[in-house]
Amino acid sequence: MTHPAQTIDFHKFKVSCKACSLQELCLPRGLDSSGMDRLEEIVKRSRPVQRGDLIFRAGDKLINIYAVRSGTVKLSMLDESGADQILGFIFPGEIIGLDGIDKQVHQVSATAIEVATYCSFPFSSINNICKQIPDLQMQLMRLMSRQLTAENELILTIGKKNADEKIAIFLLSLSARFHTLGFSASEFKLSMSRQDIANYLGLTIETVSRVFSRLQRDGIIKIDRKMVTIQDRDALVSVSISCQTAKKLTGHD
Amino acid sequence: MTHPAQTIDFHKFKVSCKACSLQELCLPRGLDSSGMDRLEEIVKRSRPVQRGDLIFRAGDKLINIYAVRSGTVKLSMLDESGADQILGFIFPGEIIGLDGIDKQVHQVSATAIEVATYCSFPFSSINNICKQIPDLQMQLMRLMSRQLTAENELILTIGKKNADEKIAIFLLSLSARFHTLGFSASEFKLSMSRQDIANYLGLTIETVSRVFSRLQRDGIIKIDRKMVTIQDRDALVSVSISCQTAKKLTGHD
DNA sequence: CGCGTCGTTGAAGCCGCTCAATAGATGTGG
DNA sequence: CCACATCTATTGAGCGGCTTCAACGACGCG
Numbered sequence A, B: 001m002t003h004p005a006q007t008i009d010f011h012k013f014k015v016s017c018k019a020c021s022l023q024e025l026c027l028p029r030g031l032d033s034s035g036m037d038r039l040e041e042i043v044k045r046s047r048p049v050q051r052g053d054l055i056f057r058a059g060d061k062l063i064n065i066y067a068v069r070s071g072t073v074k075l076s077m078l079d080e081s082g083a084d085q086i087l088g089f090i091f092p093g094e095i096i097g098l099d100g101i102d103k104q105v106h107q108v109s110a111t112a113i114e115v116a117t118y119c120s121f122p123f124s125s126i127n128n129i130c131k132q133i134p135d136l137q138m139q140l141m142r143l144m145s146r147q148l149t150a151e152n153e154l155i156l157t158i159g160k161k162n163a164d165e166k167i168a169i170f171l172l173s174l175s176a177r178f179h180t181l182g183f184s185a186s187e188f189k190l191s192m193s194r195q196d197i198a199n200y201l202g203l204t205i206e207t208v209s210r211v212f213s214r215l216q217r218d219g220i221i222k223i224d225r226k227m228v229t230i231q232d233r234d235a236l237v238s239v240s241i242s243c244q245t246a247k248k249l250t251g252h253d
Numbered sequence C: 001c002g003c004g005t006c007g008t009t010g011a012a013g014c015c016g017c018t019c020a021a022t023a024g025a026t027g028t029g030g
Numbered sequence D: 001c002c003a004c005a006t007c008t009a010t011t012g013a014g015c016g017g018c019t020t021c022a023a024c025g026a027c028g029c030g
Helices: A033-042 A123-132 A134-160 A163-180 A194-201 A205-217 A233-240 A244-250 B033-042 B123-132 B134-160 B163-180 B194-201 B205-217 B233-240 B244-250
Strands: A054-056 A064-070 A073-078 A084-090 A109-112 A117-122 A187-189 A221-224 A227-230 B054-056 B064-070 B073-078 B084-090 B109-112 B117-122 B187-189 B221-224 B227-230
Touching: A033 A117, A033 A123, A033 A134, A054 A064, A064 A123, A084 A134, A084 A194, A084 B134, A117 A123, A123 A134, A123 B134, A134 A163, A134 B084, A134 B123, A134 B134, A163 A187, A163 A194, A163 A205, A163 A227, A163 A233, A194 A205, A205 A221, B033 B117, B033 B123, B033 B134, B054 B064, B064 B123, B073 B194, B084 B134, B084 B194, B117 B123, B123 B134, B134 B163, B163 B187, B163 B194, B163 B205, B163 B227, B163 B233, B194 B205, B205 B221
Parallel strands: none
Antiparallel strands: A054 A109, A064 A117, A073 A084, A073 A109, A187 A227, A221 A227, B054 B109, B064 B117, B073 B084, B073 B109, B187 B227, B221 B227
C-alpha cells in the first residue's frame, strides 16, 4: 500500500490472453480462439506488487493458480525447524500454485523479489473448463510435468555438484530462460539477491560471492552488482560439467 | 531367472483394479465403477522383474505410465558429466512416468531394486479416458501435484540438512510410507542398498553407515543389515529437526 | 552525512569426503 | 561342506571444500 499512484494502465484488471505476448509460454498455449475466450472470462490481472509482497503463502487454501506476467517471483517453503528453502525463481509466462492441487492447500509460498504483476485463474473454474477443453487439461499436465523435470534438475544440482558447478549451472539456466523471453542470453540482470541465490543452491552467501569473483577473475563472466555478462560461454559450460569424475580422469581441472 | 517356479498367479496378465488392494492409493482412486471398467480395459500387468531390471529408461518415448504393484523401484537421472542422482524410491500403489508428459519422452529411468511387478497404462488411452472422465483427469493432476510436493521436500532435505538429519528424515519417511501400506511403522526392511541411500540423500556410503551406527549406539534405532527397528521415535524426530538454528539456541545438540 | 542493507574478502574450523583396511554376506564350483 | 571370489557394509585416519566468524567496502536512502 506504499507504492505511489500509477498513471499507467496497470489498473486495467481485465486483460486479453489473445493479445498477450506471453501467450506461447503460458496457460493458453495450444488453445483455439474459443478456448482463449473461456480463459479470458475468468482471468484477473493483479495490480503491481512490491518487492517482498506475498502472492500466496504455504498453508493458504488453493483458490487461484497464477501466471507471472512481469517481474520475478520466488517460491519457497519452510520446514518444521524454521529453515526455508527457495525452490525456484519464476519469470513471466510461468504458472505457479499447481503443487497445491493435491491437498487443495498451497504447499509453498510465492514472494515477489522485485515489482511484479501476475494473472489469477480461479482453480475451480480452470477445472470446469478442463472438463470441456481437453487441450487445456493437456497443457496443465504438460506444465506440471515440466515442473517435475525442473525440480529433478535442481535436485541433481544441489545433490551432486560443487559450488563452482552450481553457480555455472545457475547462470546458464538464467541465460537460457532470458533468451526464451526474448532478452539477451549473454547479458542480464540478476533480480535476486546473493542470499537468495545461496539459499536456492544450498550454499552460503560468502561462497556465492567468492565463486562470482573467481569466475570474473578467470575472465569467464563479468559481474557488476546485479549485472552479469557471460564473456566465455564455453568456459562456463565446462565449469558446469567439470565434475569430480572429470577431475579424476585428467588429474586436474 | 534364478527364482523358483511360481505356482501363484503372477502370470495372470489381465488384472482387476476393482479387486486390487492398492486401489485407494493408485490411479483408480476416486473413480466410479464404470470409470474403473475403462481403466481395466487398458491396463496390463507385468511379469515379475528382477533386481536391476529397467522398467523404462530416460530418453525412451513415453508410451505407458506405470503403477508399481509390488517390490521397490528407484527413479534416477544422469547428467551430462555422467553423475547419476536417485530421485525417489517408489513403492506399491505409486505412479511413475508422469514427468515424461511434457516432452513425450521419459526424463528419468526406473529400475527395480528388488523383484517387482507393475501395471502399464498406455498414456494415449489414459488421455482419451480423461476427456470423458473428469475424475480421472483430476486424480492424475493430484498425483502430479503430490509428486511436486515430494520433490520439494527432497530439495529441502538435500539442500538444508546435515547427514544426521537426512538419515533421520529418510527413516521417518520410509516408516510413514510403510505404515500407509499397512505394514509396521517401527520395523521394516530397507529394500535399497546403502549406496542407493547415500546417492539419494547426497551423501557417501561411508557417511550413511556411520550415521546408522551412531543412531544405533544411541539406542534410537536398531539396524541389522537391512532390517531397521525404530526404538525411540521421539528421539529420531528430534534428530530430524535438530537443525543449525536449534544448535545455536541451546548451545549444544 | 550517518545509518542500514547488501556484498566482498580473509582466516580458521568443522563436517563430510577420500583413501584404505577389514569384516561380513552371498554365490560358485569342486 | 568348505575354499575361494566377489560384493556390500563397517570402521578408522587424514584431508579438503564449504561454512563460520569477522571485518571492511559499496551503495541507497532518510
